[in-house]
Amino acid sequence: MPRRPMMAGNWKMNKTVAEAQEYTAGLLPRAADAEEVDVAVFAPFTCLHEVARMSEGSAVIAGAQNFYYEDSGAFTGEVSAPMLLDLGARAVIVGHSERRELFGETDEMVARKARRAVQAGLLPVVCVGETKEERDSSPDGMWEKVSGQVGRVIEDLEDAGGEDLIFAYEPIWAIGTGETATPDDAQDAIGKIRDLLRESRGEGFAEGVRILYGGSVKPGNAAEIMAQRDVDGALVGGASLEVESFVELIEAAQNSVSRQD
Numbered sequence: 001m002p003r004r005p006m007m008a009g010n011w012k013m014n015k016t017v018a019e020a021q022e023y024t025a026g027l028l029p030r031a032a033d034a035e036e037v038d039v040a041v042f043a044p045f046t047c048l049h050e051v052a053r054m055s056e057g058s059a060v061i062a063g064a065q066n067f068y069y070e071d072s073g074a075f076t077g078e079v080s081a082p083m084l085l086d087l088g089a090r091a092v093i094v095g096h097s098e099r100r101e102l103f104g105e106t107d108e109m110v111a112r113k114a115r116r117a118v119q120a121g122l123l124p125v126v127c128v129g130e131t132k133e134e135r136d137s138s139p140d141g142m143w144e145k146v147s148g149q150v151g152r153v154i155e156d157l158e159d160a161g162g163e164d165l166i167f168a169y170e171p172i173w174a175i176g177t178g179e180t181a182t183p184d185d186a187q188d189a190i191g192k193i194r195d196l197l198r199e200s201r202g203e204g205f206a207e208g209v210r211i212l213y214g215g216s217v218k219p220g221n222a223a224e225i226m227a228q229r230d231v232d233g234a235l236v237g238g239a240s241l242e243v244e245s246f247v248e249l250i251e252a253a254q255n256s257v258s259r260q261d
Contacts, residue, residue, distance in 0.1 A: 008041075128169055129175075169193060
């Protein structure tokens with residue numbers, strides 16, 4: 001069975017509750033037309049309950065941008081998996097480059113979060129990617145970084161199936177910079193990730209895992225990126241903040257399915 005693409009919007013630290021309500025009301029009827037694409041909105045904690053409430057029973061998946069792997073305790077400022085489920089979240093971003101680079105999340109922490117998300121029934125979107133310095137350090141600089149990140153997560157998910165998680169390859173040098181990896185770059189990295197999953201966990205697992213591309217994705221380049229064999233969608237930042245541009249990206253994903261048919 002072909003993998004179902006996902007177009008995921010990461011609002012990052014943007015939108016008030018009122019702005020989230022207005023956005024979601026505008027998105028829901030438009031997203032309903034994308035019958036062959038999963039649409040996800042990863043909202044700040046303050047907006048998450050409203051996005052989940054409004055999206056209940058619709059085509060839109062409400063997700064969180066982060067969480068902690070313990071369920072309760074003296075972890076001031078953190079949010080747990082049971083709390084996210086109570087808000088109506090169905091997915092969560094794990095190990096975004098900003099969490100790794102700005103807040104010091106390690107590969108071990110990311111792996112623990114991914115495992116806890118799967119155990120809780122949340123779909124983790126696990127982000128991996130390299131800096132420009134790491135990419136330029138050697139011919140295999142990108143893969144040295146990314147393979148270690150992917151491998152560490154897979155070690156902690158021995159009982160998970162391919163449909164239980166999503167990876168998002170996001171070259172850090174292309175996030176919010178306007179500089180985008182070429183479609184061939186995206187396919188090269190994502191194809192290698194799928195090969196590693198195949199070697200580690202077998203063909204069925206590797207073919208079941210969806211792998212998104214993230215990094216300055218916008219309506220003008222989405223179709224070409226989505227046309228790549230192993231790219232199953234995109235994790236989008238800035239271009240997801242306006243309903244109209246996000247809908248254009250959803251339509252690009254829908255069109256990629258139609259071309260395959």
